Amino acid sequence: MGEFKVHRVRFFNYIPSGIRCVAYNNQSNRLAVSRTDGTVEIYNLSANYFQEKVGCEDGSVKLFQITPDKIQFERNFDRQKSRILSLCWHPSGTHVAAGSIDYISVFDVKSGSAVHKMLVDRQYMGVSKRKCIIWGVAFLSDGTVISVDSAGKVQFWDSATGTLVKNHLIANADVQSIAVSDQEDSFVVGTAEGTVFHFQLVSVTSNSSEKQWVRTKPFQHHTHDVRAVAHSPTALISGGTDTHLVIRPLMEKVEVKNYDAALRKITFPHRRLISCSKKRQLLLFQFTHHLELWRLGSTVATGKNGDTLPLSRNADHLLHLKTKGPENIICSCISPCGSWIAYSTTSRFFLYRLNYEHDNISLQRVSKMPAFLRSALQILFSEDSTKLFVASNQGSLHVIRLLEGSFKHLHTFQPQSGTVESMCLLAVSPDGNWLASSGTSAGVHVYNIKHLKLHCTVPSYNFPVTALAIAPNTNNLVIAHSDQQVFEYSIPDKQYTEWSRTIQKQGFHYLWLQRDTPITHISFHPKRPMHILLHDAYMFCIIDKSLPLPNDKTLLYNPLPPTKESDVIRRRTAHAFKISKIYKPLLFMDLLDERTLVAVERPLDDIIAQLPPPIKKKKFGT
């Protein structure tokens, strides 16, 4: 399908933040993950573990300390000498267990007095450690309190008598987190060594009613501290300093052995952090608190497949733009012409004008942004860089005309009546006539920019949209969903295209459907209208709509056949999906011009190298 020069970019120095806390909601089957930089991510576990929303509350690092003073408004609990690091309510709400340093207190909620104070042994493998920090407590309905502490212990206490019932020494390092299943028959703990242990309540003998807690399974999916764990009915969820979110299905709870039974490890965000100016060959990288602008290098050499070409000019770091204030950056964008940069934090919107004079760049902030542009979820420039589209978090879409150094508010598309869903994905047609926007669930809206009115709404689909794009000339809207389905919808005809219907009828290749990262970007080849380029974190794919679709028997991932094969064989084995897995983990890929691609990779090793060193474990003589 052609030969490309690929700008292989590895200088995007992105480090995902460590996971601080995870919470699972059974009703909605969603998972909330908070990171150390203050972001909160919501994952929809029903929709192929897709990351639906990202929000930043105040952008600050918060250590969740709950002291008795903070719940003062309800009742003043007996004052404790040291701070409280963990809390758990009894399911009936009558008692609270609080983990502190060296002891656990049980409070009676009515009286506010401490019923029991259970001292935790400081001894650790015979050596007295200075302090024993209770990192987590769980209160079961039968009155059992389970504590995990910095001495590597999991302890069971009887809250009625205040006595230690059972002690499991499970780690040489801190046990940092605990989560109990709703049925209270199993719980999970995470240690600073990166191990997650599963405990289960099992019968002592096969048919006796007497049950006891037994440590059943250890899992080692992390290299660093497991700071947070959660227990869904079918899986153990853990996250920590090494920034991976791991969802480990419990095989005995999985009814059908399908792809849901596979381990999920989510490392990269399911959204774009990179935008690109094709005209000037610029890349804009979004970090938590700053933006970086890079210019790609160039070469005059040519070569054959696999060659690395000598650079005539290396890539330049042009700009480092720091945000003002503590807030995190939510979204950012550079205009196709490279003259505008816009970004938004939780409460402010910023627009900059860039001027290029030979090698010098000057940056000028556009002041007096209107009040309604307070915070944006997504920003997009039109292809000719004359218009700016902003999706606000209230669900409205603002259209702004950009003039030399100033702007004019053209129109605001108000959210559809009855919906409050905010739009988080935008796409504009290259001719500037159409704008498509999508939220997480309720379909894709297509607006006519010329007449400033809603053109049509693509029917909503069960799974959230992960990427959107409008093809040049045909104005076909290509939509990728989290269940790996791809639709093509003709905007002028207001219907799905013939090709889309064909592939829906035949179905995607099973290996295509089994990929576990969502498609995050779609683009088109300016000269080849039959091609669609899309990528996820581990592959990029060119779909050639003119070729036959692969069925489950054909090889989906079909590397370049040797040139000595005859054309007949090549043609026979060719199918519509041309996949390359050379670049991974792939955070961004786009077509700069007909023969040039840009790929932004973020090797995992580079991330690991920048994390704090993990707890050292002895390899020999253990």
Place this chain on the structure above:
Amino acid sequence: MAALEEGFTLSAVPLGAGPHGLLGVEQSDKADQFLVTDGGRTVILYKVSDQKPLGSWSVKQGQIITCPAVCNFQTGEYIVVHDNKVLRIWSNEDVNLDKVFKATLSAEIYRIHSIQGAEPLVLFKEGAVRGLEALLAEPQQKIETVISDEEVIKWTKIFMVFKHPVLIFITEKHGNYFAYIQKFNSHTLSKYTLVLGQEEKSVIQSFTASVDRKFISLMSLSSDGCIYETLVPIHPSDPEKDQRVVRSLLLKTVVSDDARNGVALTVLDQDHVAVLGPPLPSSKECISIWNTKFQTLQTSKELSQGTSGQLWYYGENLFVLHGKFLMVIPYKCEVSSLAGALGKLKHSQDPGTQTVPHFVNWETSRGHRLGSQNSEQSKRILRRRKTEVNVQNPASKQLLSAIKKDSEKHIEEELCKFLAIKPTPDFNTIIGDIVSELLGRHKAEPSFYPRNSLMQLIQTHVLSHSLCPGLMEAALEKADVQVLQLCLQQFPDIPETVTCACLKIFLSISDGSLQEAEINMESVSDYSDSVQEEKMEEQTEVLHNGFNAEEENCGNCDRELNKKPQDAAEETMSCPVIPKRAALLNAILHSAYSEMFLLPHLKDIPAQHVTLFLQYLYFLYLKCSENATMTLPGLHPPTLNQIMDWICLLLDANFTVVVMIPEAKSLLLSLYKFVKSQICICSELNKIEVSFRELQKLNQEKNNRELYSIEVLEL
């Protein structure tokens, strides 16, 4: 756990209305499609999952189909016989059977067999078999008569054995049954007479068979309601001779013994059979699944509208004519797990099937019936096959009676004869019985100790300690190290007490009596002459950065050792025990044990024996460490792990004693030194590890490509 799922009716058309009932259900070349031949004039092709017919063909009025239609798997065509002699071959596209290919043969056909991977075979009523191709080439060829007059084919089946078809058919003549096996790779026909045994009066009502490499296991359901099994060898020792095969009881009273018709049997897999028929005299007909291995009823399903007494099984489906309609009952046998048995796994149960838990009561199964006293299920009395088999196997019977009175020599001869016979499935139970009989006699008259016979029996590899607990006891009593060594090598389940008792004997027995014993020496090689070719360079002292750390830490013990370096060197060279004792001790080292149960018994070993054993173990360790792979020479030597584990065990159990014995002092010191050096190595390794990691990191960085490059990619 085997289970029957909810069945469904296949046909909307009543079947089996004709005088001949339903002729057959046969597989077609497509999975899920089956040819159903109705007794009258019709052949219907059904797609089971859709529950609908795909095609239907009938012969002309006046003609009658006499043999079920089959599919030729090689061509995909269908073949049917009408009026006994006329073959019709047609394909899916044909509409009218009258216009399709026709061949009239010279003899009457009993059945056409078709199986994947072979051409269809035609079995004639006179017992001759022909390939379809050869037959079609010359339809009027003469067909020979194989079976005698008045002999009638009752049942037939075809198997693929090593890619060649093997056909079995059963004939009957005046109440006697014969089995014929026709092999097509060698074109041999062997004939067997089925010996019915005690139940000679019963009439066989249904047959089924399965095949393994050597035998066809022929099961028959007799009119007494019991299932019998007959093993018919596929490769007969003497094909010319008329041979007899005995049948043995497999399951007792699976159907009511007064059920005269409407009973059928089919084998489902290795351990399961399906039985059709009324379980009790008064009850309705049932289809039930029995596990032949555990002799348990797995599940059953009532068929209230009656059946035709015919049962077919293909793939996962059982076909049965229920009332007037063909019913398909899917059968599933999932792998059962311990977790499943304990109730940890969920099992969805169909409301339509009732599962009757049925366990063998071993107490009552020894012959006497508890018949009527209990509920419905207990009427299906189960008996262990063993008792019947014992009676029926003449060689073992003879041997058992010989054991009771004859001399050791005679018993040996009888045993040789018995062992020369081809092993039957009940071989190990019989061997167990023989051993217990021998030991029983030994107990009664202590002078009787048939050692050679016992050794021969142990070497059959089928015995275990639990099968004959008295055997090792007797050998221990007699201090028969030879038998004990054999037992240690062969038995997988020796309790730790017995292992320890063996060890005591092995350590205490005098060298003199050992010399007489014949002991298997393969685990011992002559250590002294194994000249160390790959001997590791011996380094006595390690200098850490120029100074000797050991001198400061353990000056005393080193001096103790250094005092007599000559002694130590000598000690390492010679084995502390004679080779025969070493072989016995190696058998102990190889045996399986659980630390918890072994430790208390090790405490009872006298101190000097502990020291001796420790010395031997230490000697083995030194031998191990002489070569780079840390293994001992020889055929089946103890491994380093086994040696180390036993050293630890012995020291754990007897530490206080060993510390007190002066002879053990130098040994303990060398062990101490060894452990210390191990700790030293580990800590050094841990130190080096950091450096290695740094090196690895450097290496990685070098391999890492530049942060930015422009590459060419062709898609």
